[in-house]
Amino acid sequence: MTENYTALYEEHKKLGASFTDFGGWQMPLKYSSELAEHHAVRKSAGLFDLSHMGEVWVTGPDAAAFLDYALVGKISAMAIGKAKYSLIANEDGGIIDDLITYRRGEQKFLVVPNAGNATVVAAALAERAGSAHEGGFDVAVRDASAETSLIAVQGPRAQDILLRLVPAAQHELVTGLKYYAAVDVPFLVGGTSQELLLARTGYTGEDGFEIFVANDDAAALWQSLVAVAEEGELTPAGLASRDSLRLEAGMPLYGNELSLEGDPFSAGLGPVVALSKERDFVGKAALAATKEAGAGTTKGRKLVGLRGLGRRAGRGHYPVLKDGSKVGEVTSGQPSPTLGYPVAMAYVDVAFAEPGTALDIDLRGKAEPFEVVALPFYKRVK
């Protein structure tokens, strides 16, 4: 696999980041301490490079109808300016990716898939756009991933920091922006004003924003954000803290909780699948059958939260036990920096999925006690 570098790679190097491969990208794992970065996001704000994420524009008279067909959600019902979490499935109902779609106009959408899946998602969208379904779609699919950077500012101080780069007359655009919505905002980037797409979305469980910016301007925006923040207010944060933050917030990670082999109902994402959509969509028949069969409710396994009663943490692929017998498997797990005890997400047999159920995780040969708890583990106080 070729190694990809984001437009911010040199910024990360200057900050002394250690790097890790993620979805074929060399990304900052941490700059100094992933725990400090985690706490900074919970208490103040963190600055993330998410440029490895994909950006695929879908435009044209049939854009809304096309996305209703290509994704599992009812995209045509979105109001302009809103964002929506959805999935792209294959004909067998397998999850190709989870993604966020932004409606930027009556006939204009931005689809943001995960880094490792961006190429596959862009290809699937392009292929579906060419299908003869419903007489074919008048739509253009353009993969802008290679030229687009994405910078996130997450945490309770995020809004105040961003406002310092926005003219006072436009502050209302930012302060009035609802969660899961996006708007074009003029930002002062390196001394010049630039209209950038600002979304109030995130993957940390905190209030926060994601800013789409052309690669050429990404470093200037990154530096401008660092420059306007007060000492200790905005901490560059790597993927290690991003993972612990999203886990505390109970958010799934593709490859851990979601996969081609899994299904949305067992993952707790049933409401994301709009089976009531009158239109057909890719994977609809298979997903309807999976739901009908009781996946995640009466049959198979269900994604649950596990809280450790001891100090040792479960990790991905560790077996989950009930009275010594395997009843599931951990998908993500680590000590929760915010809560101070181990947390894990795991698929367990539906019979043992009720909160309060006592289970064990096989920690390298030793059964350690855990308890099923409701997700998310952490919820910010609003």
Place this chain on the structure above:
Amino acid sequence: MAKVAPELQYSDEHEWVARDSGNAGSNIVSIGISAVATDALGDIVYVDLPEVGAAVTAGETCGEVESTKSVSDLYAPVTGEVTETNPAVVDDPSLINSDPYGAGWLFKVAAESDGPLLSAQEYASKNGGEL
């Protein structure tokens, strides 16, 4: 680059061994893990040490060190009986990150024999550390 303390010896599993320099006749050694290991592990949040009085064998696991990202076994670099453990690192495992060769020491052993140990120079060149 991770620092390698020049006065110590090291195992291939990244434990360091310190002799009691003030007492030539003593066979008590202090044991910890190197900065190369703590850098790779990330922030350490939990450490499981052998108990005082336990017999440890060079090259065999005797505990574990858990970070936010991963967990790794702790190997005994020498054979002998554990005489002391460091309560400070059990209370505050971040000491292992902040001061791996000092306040972050893990346990002491009355050593009967050593496992294969490397000099600081050998260890540093093998593992990309800096003396």
